[in-house]
Amino acid sequence: MSIRATVLNCPIDLCDINFALQKSKEAIDNNENLHIITINPEMIMNAQKNKSFFEIVNSSDLNIVDGVGVKIALKIKGIKQEQIRGVDFSRSLVKLANENNYRLAFLGAKEEVIQKAKENFLIEYPNLNFSYVRNGYFQNDDEIIEEIKKAQPQILLVGLGSPRQEEFIIKLKESLKGCVFVGVGGSFDVFSGITKEAPQIYRKLGLEWLYRTISQPERFKRIFPLLPLFLIKCIISTILKKG
Numbered sequence: 535m536s537i538r539a540t541v542l543n544c545p546i547d548l549c550d551i552n553f554a555l556q557k558s559k560e561a562i563d564n565n566e567n568l569h570i571i572t573i574n575p576e577m578i579m580n581a582q583k584n585k586s587f588f589e590i591v592n593s594s595d596l597n598i599v600d601g602v603g604v605k606i607a608l609k610i611k612g613i614k615q616e617q618i619r620g621v622d623f624s625r626s627l628v629k630l631a632n633e634n635n636y637r638l639a640f641l642g643a644k645e646e647v648i649q650k651a652k653e654n655f656l657i658e659y660p661n662l663n664f665s666y667v668r669n670g671y672f673q674n675d676d677e678i679i680e681e682i683k684k685a686q687p688q689i690l691l692v693g694l695g696s697p698r699q700e701e702f703i704i705k706l707k708e709s710l711k712g713c714v715f716v717g718v719g720g721s722f723d724v725f726s727g728i729t730k731e732a733p734q735i736y737r738k739l740g741l742e743w744l745y746r747t748i749s750q751p752e753r754f755k756r757i758f759p760l761l762p763l764f765l766i767k768c769i770i771s772t773i774l775k776k777g
């Protein structure tokens with residue numbers, strides 16, 4: 535197992551991308567389920583006020599550090615941890631699926647986006663074993679759960695936005711066996727090419743959030759004042775040695 539830390543009472547696994555990939559492979563090969571959350575400050579803040587989401591974050595198998603804010607929060611506690619970007623992790627899982635011929639499923643984003651994301655991956659890996667691909671705009675969860683059950687994916691990426699994607703995974707989880715479930719937020723938009731990834735320099739400096747806010751100004755409302763508030767809460771809780 536990896537060492538776990540907490541940020542505002544949310545567990546965070548201190549590990550690198552290879553550990554998360556190895557855990558994923560082990561779970562699939564042992565026919566066990568694995569729920570991975572790529573956690574960011576927005577999710578941790580949501581967990582503070584939404585009890586059921588707090589429980590989800592506390593019951594998942596692996597919470598990996600996606601947002602740079604979480605990396606900073608750990609640093610405040612004196613813990614050094616690299617960021618594992620959700621898009622990079624998802625890409626690596628697709629590669630893992632290709633190498634092992636695992637059944638792969640994508641759920642989320644708009645129809646043209648999800649189809650383009652699939653097409654792009656098929657250019658890179660022509661033999662990719664897709665067992666299910668569907669857009670994320672639907673009313674009846676049970677219908678989709680039935681479809682996914684039939685498709686029996688071994689890696690399922692769900693991009694419905696948080697907390698919807700995590701709630702959906704919890705609903706679905708017990709119906710499958712030997713599957714790695716990951717909520718991927720807006721990653722399909724990136725894989726399709728409609729959303730540009732932050733240039734390397736922004737990524738290196740941990741300023742991806744700034745790039746995303748500049749290119750999608752409507753996101754400003756979402757991260758401000760949430761991000762500074764998150765950091766203040768982390769500093770206070772570290773001083774008080776809580777969470």
Ligand code: UDP
Nearest residue numbers: 642643644670671693694695696719720723
């Ligand atoms: N989405 C969806 N169904 C919905 C609402 C949203 O599939 O009912 C998709 C949306 O198209 C986008 C993703 O969920 O691809 C959410 O992206 P967002 O940027 O909010 O996620 P983040 O990366 O910030 O977690």
